[in-house]
Amino acid sequence: MLPPGRIAVVIPSYRVTRHILGVIAGIGPEVTRIYVVDDKCPDGSGALVRNSCADPRVRVLEHDENQGVGGAVMTGYRAAIEDGMDVIVKIDGDGQMDPRLIARFVAPILRGEADYSKGNRFFDLEQIRAMPTVRLVGNALLSLMTKLSSGYWDLFDPTNGFTAIHAGVARHLPFNRISRRYFFETDMLFRLNTLHAVVVDVPMDARYGDEVSNLKISKIVTEFLVKHSRNFVKRIFYNYYLRTMSLASIELPVGLALVVVGAVYGIVHWIESARAGVGTPAGTVMLAALPILMGVQLILAFLADDIASVPKRPLHKTAGYERLPCNE
Template sequence: MNKECLSGEKIAVVIPCYKVLTHIENVIAGFGTEVWRIYVVDDKCPEGSGDYVKKACVDPRVVVLYNEVNLGVGGAVMAGYKRAIADGASIIVKVDGDGQMDPSLVSVFAAPILRGEADYTKGNRFFDLEELRAMPGLRIFGNAVLSFMTKFSSGYWDLFDPTNGYTAIHADVARHLPFNKISNRYFFETDILFRLNILRAVVHDVPMDATYGDEVSNLKISKIVGEFLRKHCRNFFKRIFYNYYLRDLSIASLELPIGVALMAFGTLFGLGEWLSSSSKGAITPAGTVMLSALPILMGLQLILAFIAYDIAAVPKQPWHRRLVDKCKTITNA
């Protein structure tokens, strides 16, 4: 889908701004005619990004929004989402203001949504292995670990690069997100995937190149590891409860608790018997070992079966298309 095909759509861009004064003007200048409106969100920026854009930028598409307090990238994006929805945008694209994201890719991110193939698209810098040479090794490892954790917590097993902030969303889907519950800061990109899974929205990765310049990241890995782990665990248990016990019941609803119970029994029983035998200086009987190993193996098989079911359950029918089809059915009735 080319830019001419997108020109009739109301594609809005949201740019959260915090300490990006040296890059923001070039980012805005890079957007093509397919972009309908550009929302610059000054997240209580100490550099006064919002005021600078108002003075330096003459593009009539630009609207500057201000957060009274610093809310983080998630809070800034949510402010932009709300305004874009209120103004009648059909697609909302989020682009960082630090110059790492190519503004010309807006049409690439919007196209799968406009074709009815996805509700939400996000960038993936890991498609081209040659391009990965430009990415620091520590960042590659960190993204791999975070991606694996995100697959468990969000349920989108086919996605990678969860911290990539280049995203696009259909306005009808964004309208149904719980804005007051989504994490405001660095966990935002991952948390929104969890919320989208609860809506059963379809999410697609969009290949993009990794670009690094002289910008300095505000993200400190050592400070967010504990927070990310805690929130991933919280989202995982919430998703499992919502999707497999509250909203629906399936064979997987039985496989997980039975598998966990069997593994726990086998492990605790085996450990107890081993400690008892060790304290007496005796050899643990083969029958006792088997009585411990069998439930562990059975439990492992059930848990793997649950994971296989969960992988196959990744949403495939776009959420906003279901709304369109429902409206058509009601109209034709």
């Protein structure tokens, strides 16, 4: 049995007319409201749902311009918050996500154990074999980048779009600044970390049918690398210098400085020795190696502190947090 709570489901709708009615039909009675967001779908999926779906829980929202999956989800979030929902689940309309798992995603949030839950298709090693190799390798690489940029070192499968969030936390997200396209799921993790929200992975199986994915991992790795680097710098600044100071705030810059100084010193003297045709003295090598080794040690210490600082206390349990106004 789930703890009591009003559950909403948001379904971004773009070129999913073959599957979306089946997805809606599979959503169980535990859900209070279903928001289908037609993101200027050229196939008219919003009209299809409005004309063919008799489920009274369904509300169709339509965009005048395509805003991407992130924009569609933000529209659904706003509607769910306005309607007084407690937990908001996001699933895709292409049939890759099993609606029967909704209860599994909302349970840790309703029990007060997490603020946000997301799917993890890598939990069952046997199920991983069903995942295409390119997608498997791409997700592994993206997961590593996400750990660095978001600060959630215990999470995997960052592009998984099966998620649930407490409405009291969702209202504090900067809706107008979250990435609108394929970087949406990973940018959400970065934004949640800046709020110190608790995020958990929910094991799920990978499902692949006749749906066509618009996400080509091989084409977005470079773009994602740039955006992850930007978010990493912003997260470090926000969490270690703007909001608070700790030993980790000293370890990172000192460690980086020592590595740079040691590397520059070593390279300069190696070039001078090469030009002179003589071997580099052992003392010079040690003077170059020592700061590099010390710097690496400090950087590793910073990473250990960063891993240990993953949020553990659910944000929505903070007294009075839910009553603050929605952050646009």
